[in-house]
Amino acid sequence: MPRMTMIEAIRSAMDVSMGRNDDVVVFGEDVGYFGGVFRCTAGLQQKYGRNRCFDAPINESGIVGAAIGMAAYGLRPCVEVQFADYVYPAYDQIVSEAARLRYRSNGQFTCPIVIRMPTGGGIFGGQTHSQSPEALFTHVSGLKVVVPSSPHDAKGLLIAAIEDPDPVIFLEPKRLYNGPFDGHHDRPVTAWSKHPLSETPEGHYTVPLGKAEVRRQGSAVTVLTYGTMVYVATAAAEDAGIDAEVIDLRTLVPLDLDAIVASVKKTGRCVIVHEATLTSGFGAELAALVQEHCFYHLEAPVARVAGWDTPYPHAQEWDYFHGIAAVKRMQSMYHGTLVAQGAFSLYRREPWNRSAAGPSAWARTSSSPGPCSRPVRASVTAKRPACSPTCPPRCASSRASASAGRAA
Numbered sequence: 001m002p003r004m005t006m007i008e009a010i011r012s013a014m015d016v017s018m019g020r021n022d023d024v025v026v027f028g029e030d031v032g033y034f035g036g037v038f039r040c041t042a043g044l045q046q047k048y049g050r051n052r053c054f055d056a057p058i059n060e061s062g063i064v065g066a067a068i069g070m071a072a073y074g075l076r077p078c079v080e081v082q083f084a085d086y087v088y089p090a091y092d093q094i095v096s097e098a099a100r101l102r103y104r105s106n107g108q109f110t111c112p113i114v115i116r117m118p119t120g121g122g123i124f125g126g127q128t129h130s131q132s133p134e135a136l137f138t139h140v141s142g143l144k145v146v147v148p149s150s151p152h153d154a155k156g157l158l159i160a161a162i163e164d165p166d167p168v169i170f171l172e173p174k175r176l177y178n179g180p181f182d183g184h185h186d187r188p189v190t191a192w193s194k195h196p197l198s199e200t201p202e203g204h205y206t207v208p209l210g211k212a213e214v215r216r217q218g219s220a221v222t223v224l225t226y227g228t229m230v231y232v233a234t235a236a237a238e239d240a241g242i243d244a245e246v247i248d249l250r251t252l253v254p255l256d257l258d259a260i261v262a263s264v265k266k267t268g269r270c271v272i273v274h275e276a277t278l279t280s281g282f283g284a285e286l287a288a289l290v291q292e293h294c295f296y297h298l299e300a301p302v303a304r305v306a307g308w309d310t311p312y313p314h315a316q317e318w319d320y321f322h323g324i325a326a327v328k329r330m331q332s333m334y335h336g337t338l339v340a341q342g343a344f345s346l347y348r349r350e351p352w353n354r355s356a357a358g359p360s361a362w363a364r365t366s367s368s369p370g371p372c373s374r375p376v377r378a379s380v381t382a383k384r385p386a387c388s389p390t391c392p393p394r395c396a397s398s399r400a401s402a403s404a405g406r407a408a
Contacts, residue, residue, distance in 0.1 A: 003198040005191075006177050009151035010040045010116075013158035014078060016204050018048050021076065024162060026053045028063055028080030028116075037082050038118060038177055060090035067113045068097050076112045078162055084119040084171060085131045098167040099142030110165045114158070119147070120228055120275050121312055121321050122175035122185070130312040132227075132276035137169045138252050138285065144168045144209060145252040149176060149230040150197035153250055156207030164209065173227040181228055182235035185318050210254035214263070218245035221269040224260060224286055226250065229273045244271075252282055260286070261293050268299035275321075278306035 004012065017024045026044055028036075032055040035042030045053040056063045060081055067077035081087045087094075094115070101111040121130035137145045146161055146168060148154035154172070161168035175181045179189045180197070192198035216234050220243040225233045230248045237244035245263050249256065264270045270290045272283040287302040313320050 001199040002202055003193050004151045004155075004200040005179075005193075005198070006148070006151045006154050006172070007038055007040050009155040009200050010158055010172065011042065011044070012200070012202065013155040013162070014041065014044060015047070016155075017076075017078070017159055017162045018044065018052060020204060022052075023074060024052075024076045024078060025070065026078050026080075027056050027067075029056060029058055029082040029086075031055060031080045036080060038174065040116075040172075041080065060086055060088075061093055064090040064093040064098065064113075064115060067115075068093060068101070068111055071098075071111045071113045072101065072109050076114075076162060078114040078116065078158075081115060081117040083125075083129050083131075084117040084133050085128050087115070087117055087133065090115075091136070094137070094143070094167070094169075095140050099140050102166065103142065111167045112162075112165050114161045114164075114168045114170050116158075116170045116172060118174035118177075119171040120173045120175055121317065122181060122228065124317055125174075125312075126314040127311040132171075132274070132307070134169075134171055134252060134274075135276060135280060135282045135285075138282050142166065143253065145171070146209065146250070147171045147173065147226045147252060148250060149173065149227055149248050150180070150195075151192055151200045152197050153207050153213075153248075155200050156205050157209065157250065159204065160206040160209055163206070168209075171227070175228045176231075180231045183232040183321075184235070185321075207250070209251045210256055212250055212256035212259040213248045214245060214259070215248045216244065216246035218243040219267055220244060221271055222247060222260070222263040222267045223271050223273060224249060224283075224290075225273040226252065227275065229275055233273045255289075257289060257293065260290065264290055264294040265297045268297055270294070270298070271303045271305060273305040274307075276307055277309050278304060279309050281306050 014024075014026055018026065026041055030037055031041040032045040032050065032053050034055075035044070041053060047053075056066070056079075063079050063081065067079045070077045081090065098111045098113060101109050119134070120132050123129070134145055134147060137143050144161070144164065144166060146157050148157050158170060161170050179191050180195050181189065215230055216237065218237070223233045223237065223244050223246045225246065226249040230246065233244075234246050237246065245267055247259060247263055270287075272286045272290075274281055274283050276282065281304075283304040283306055287304060290302050291298070308320055310320075
């Protein structure tokens with residue numbers, strides 16, 4: 001099976017789709033003659049002509065607005081916004097028109113458009129070329145949101161998105177275009193040609209929207225992530241010696257809740273990692289869902305590892321980006337906890353080991369490092385009501401009660 005970079009896989013997906021369906025058109029900023037700023041559309045205009053692959057003015061609202069009109073008349077536009085940072089002028093068209101067309105017309109019209117855009121940091125793009133705005137779209141009913149992490153998934157997901165009858169926001173982690181970046185920015189980039197997930201069929205295939213993938217099996221903690229952070233989280237877990245199960249969500253809407261619940265029920269712990277800023281990020285929605293569906297299986301609070309609530313910096317990028325350096329810095333600061341800012345950092349390493357017994361093993365004490373130095377009151381556990389024998393087996397109180405009952 002041929003190996004592709006993510007750029008080549010995305011180009012192949014559009015090529016296959018355009019070859020199979022004359023209604024598929026590709027346009028956007030510099031996508032025609034130049035072939036895209038990252039070369040994802042290189043050669044498509046020469047192959048399919050300027051009526052099906054063409055350049056558009058630097059007007060994101062106009063690009064998306066034209067695509068919506070084309071879709072209403074039966075075409076399937078796949079448009080490119082040069083960077084996700086530039087999509088904001090088109091936000092009204094996306095939210096008020098594309099996402100609402102099916103509902104406003106009572107199903108008489110749909111809006112089968114795909115809006116592709118490079119997302120995320122790690123390329124020294126500064127605050128205007130490094131943003132991760134996925135939560136702005138997951139919040140909007142009527143949109144589907146996709147974030148691939150490998151060439152194989154990128155091609156299959158993009159073909160599925162082009163064939164979908166509803167609007168799809170297709171976010172491409174630009175740091176993964178040429179290789180699986182694991183956070184070691186001080187090392188040579190690993191090429192996709194050396195990674196098994198670069199094996200990509202040349203013809204037509206799809207990866208279904210709404211299906212997550214377990215990238216690393218584990219039993220100590222579930223790590224929910226997507227995009228570039230899939231590789232960073234995996235490298236961090238391996239570097240820390242944590243038996244973490246890493247789940248690549250792949251599509252944020254629709255979300256594979258079944259896969260999430262199954263993993264968290266198995267591990268009893270959940271950490272969410274994303275590159276976007278912490279406050280109101282998609283990780284907050286994931287945390288709420290895990291708490292709602294897995295409450296009685298959790299042995300520790302759900303934790304989030306996310307970007308700083310500041311604009312992306314022009315300098316000191318690796319102090320902001322969730323690279324392995326930040327991971328190790330936090331590990332040494334907090335005695336070997338898992339990953340970066342504000343999440344794994346709250347707990348000591350012992351709780352992540354399966355040998356740790358009961359909730360008392362992960363309770364933070366006054367001697368524990370971290371931003372909170374308040375002592376844990378001894379009366380907390382003393383005042384806790386006894387659990388019933390029907391509680392989940394992870395509950396230490398229920399196990400004790402059951403043992404006492406059997407002894408009686």
